[in-house]
Amino acid sequence: MITHWRNGNRLELLENGEAYYPRLFAAIAAAREEVLVETFILFDDPVGRQFRDAAIAAARRGAAVRITIDGFGSADLDATFTAPLLEAGVHIHVYDPVQRLFGQRTRIFRRLHRKLAVIDRRLAFCGGINLSHDHLRDFGEQSKQDYALQIEGPVVADIHRTMLEVLAPPPRRWRWLRRQRLAPVSPQQQPQDGPAVAAVVIRDNDRHRADIERLYRLGIRAARHDIVIANAYFFPGYRLLRDLRHAARRGVRVRVILQGNPDMRFVQWAANTLHDYLLHAGVRIYEYCERPMHAKVALIDGDWLTVGSSNLDPLSLFLNLEANVFARDHGAAAALRDSLEHLLAAHCREIDPATARRRTLVRQLLSYLAYHATRRLPAFAGWLPAHAPTRATLPQAAAGEMREP
CATH class of the missing domain: 3.30.870.10 (Endonuclease Chain A)
Known part of the structure; x- marks a missing residue:
């Protein structure tokens, strides 16, 4: 990295x-x-x-x-x-x-x-x-x-x-x-x-395959008081999930804001399979219900923040080209905190561990299969016919439709 x-x-x-x-x-x-x-x-x-x-x-x-x-x-x-x-x-x-x-x-x-x-x-x-x-x-x-x-x-x-x-x-x-x-x-x-x-x-798919995920994990592991993650497509790897659980168990207030009004229903269902694992460790999960959540942001301890294009899902963490800015800045962090706290207070519903769906054997099995099938998506994609991404430049002499050179 x-x-x-x-x-x-x-x-x-x-x-x-x-x-x-x-x-x-x-x-x-x-x-x-x-x-x-x-x-x-x-x-x-x-x-x-x-x-x-x-x-x-x-x-x-x-x-x-x-x-x-x-x-x-x-x-x-x-x-x-x-x-x-x-x-x-x-x-x-x-x-x-x-x-x-x-x-x-x-x-x-x-x-x-x-x-x-x-x-x-x-x-x-x-x-x-x-x-x-x-x-x-x-x-x-x-x-x-x-x-x-x-x-x-x-x-x-x-x-x-x-x-x-x-x-x-x-x-x-x-x-x-x-x-x-x-x-x-x-x-x-x-x-x-x-x-x-x-x-x-x-x-990227060269020298920076896991840099964004590693920076998230470093921030979570260093947290002392508060973690807020708002992410549109939340299905991270086991190590990041484990870091969130460990943070909650050592007394950090960990809150995760997910989609309650998703633009893709499968995304919400997949994220739901992780609820038990996080809730039982003390992580608090909220669903944003006013409109589709498209954010990819996090805030830790009042001055650490990240804003960018990367979701915490297999496409963003293992396949796509993404870019986030990570920073320590009290001003920008305060603005993000005010916005997220407003969303939490006015437009989110918290998932109550006591009323959440029980972790039955069948549900655990479905959760396990969904989690690992989705996490293996990059490997499945690798079985498809490989191609090196191309770059096309539209000809300025003739404004034709987009095409490969």
């Missing part, structure tokens, strides 16, 4: 699209040199079109604008959406474009699930919010609850470098040399007067 902790950062928590989109779009509108954006989902909807307009305006001012979208999550974009971007000089990169088989998208594993942005190498964003209308409350009952960070300081350079490496993955034997050439701005060139110590931590 390679983690570069940087001093002197400034972090601001942004809750939901109402806070995130105005900040992102205003930053793009002020860009003069460069706009880098990565997202799993970019939809042709009110939010996607507003983002498109901001990117076009930045490109026409002379900024270098590069957008990287995932070929599975953004597979439905067509030429009517991409043509104005390409005509303005925006570079659109597609991570592992998919083909359709009988109308269905293929290559569902090892996706680019990150949500990152860097503006003029000075301002960055990291979180779980896609560029789509369903992160705004006016979308309706299925609008999502989620978070992002606005970041200034030395860690911005690390985020920038991480994004460039996805665009130009180096050959293994020259990786160290290519990393030096890709370095955009050294952390020492960034302002260092902020209060936060922070690091961007990625998960």
